[in-house]
Amino acid sequence: MPIEVQHRQSGDPTWADSYTKLLAFNQTQYDRVLSLDSDSTVLQHMDELFLLPPCPVAMPRAYWLDKPYLSSQLVLIQPSVEEFKRVKDAIDAAAHSDFDMEIVNNLYGKDCMIIPHRRYNLLTGEFRSKGQHITYIGNEYEPWDPEKMLKEAKFLHFSDWPMPKPWLPAPDNTRSDVQPKCDTDSQGQEDCRARDLWLGFYSEFKERRQASRHEHSYRSICANNVLLEYLRHRT
Known part of the structure; x- marks a missing residue:
């Protein structure tokens, strides 16, 4: 409408x-x-x-x-x-x-x-957090697992200042400076899952936005928000 x-x-x-x-x-x-x-x-x-x-x-x-x-x-x-x-x-x-x-x-x-908020209000910035994730997880004993948290989440909101809105181009240096840093797991191996997921959020949004312009796969209002959107399952 x-x-x-x-x-x-x-x-x-x-x-x-x-x-x-x-x-x-x-x-x-x-x-x-x-x-x-x-x-x-x-x-x-x-x-x-x-x-x-x-x-x-x-x-x-x-x-x-x-x-x-x-x-x-x-x-x-x-x-x-x-x-x-x-x-x-x-x-x-x-x-x-x-x-x-x-x-x-x-x-x-x-x-x-x-x-x-857990499941229904996950921020992309949570994957960049350098501190603890207690406020999102809701307890002190559960470890942060980026793949697990994404799998259970139902709604992901882009919030990565100074990154612009996800439909706007971002300078390469801004993206590289802001993206999550790789961690080291308990086995001493490099763990870049948070970074890879985060980069995927932006690339997937861009692809979906471009597809909607040409295929009209769903209706959206080009403002800061939408009132109604056809919900779809990610495959």
């Missing part, structure tokens, strides 16, 4: 169109809408989210932040006239530095249904 991009002239241009996703609160012809940022990859279907108990909105936590905060790259919404009015009023009153993430946290930060 074509929509009008909600562009904000002031503020960081990276997030200038981020209000667009909030239009999902007005999609009252649907019982529920799953809003997904377009700088992401759907790894497995997430149909089970539509079976969660009724609630205005459900989101995962931004696990990479020190303070409790909701992440808006995946949002399960129960559209209604009343909730959209709340969102619209918040947008109209937003400060210069307030974008979609600030809006949803101000409105729902204390009473939002929480979707587990």
Whole structure:
């Protein structure tokens, strides 16, 4: 369904169109809408989210932040006239530095249904992390295994500053500087799995983007987010 991009002239241009996703609160012809940022990859279907108990909105936590905060790259919404009015009023009153993430946290930060971030909110930047992965894994005893974490994940969000959005070209030196470093495993062998997976995220996204232009294999809105996307299984 074509929509009008909600562009904000002031503020960081990276997030200038981020209000667009909030239009999902007005999609009252649907019982529920799953809003997904377009700088992401759907790894497995997430149909089970539509079976969660009724609630205005459900989101995962931004696990990479020190303070409790909701992440808006995946949002399960129960559209209604009343909730959209709340969102619209918040947008109209937003400060210069307030974008979609600030809006949803101000409105729902204390009473939002929480979707587990593990599986449903994996960042590409997690594969670059040089420290521990406790905040993503959720415990101190489970080792970080990049292949295992990717296999269980259902939604992957690109977040690798200073890398640009995955549909934009990146200078070779930026990519080589940012990409994960190889580790040494317990046997003393070089382990480059995280690097290889990370590079694959970007190459696969590029291939999928190019294919969608020519084959029209799925519909997407060329903004910072999509309201609806046909979910597909990775083979």
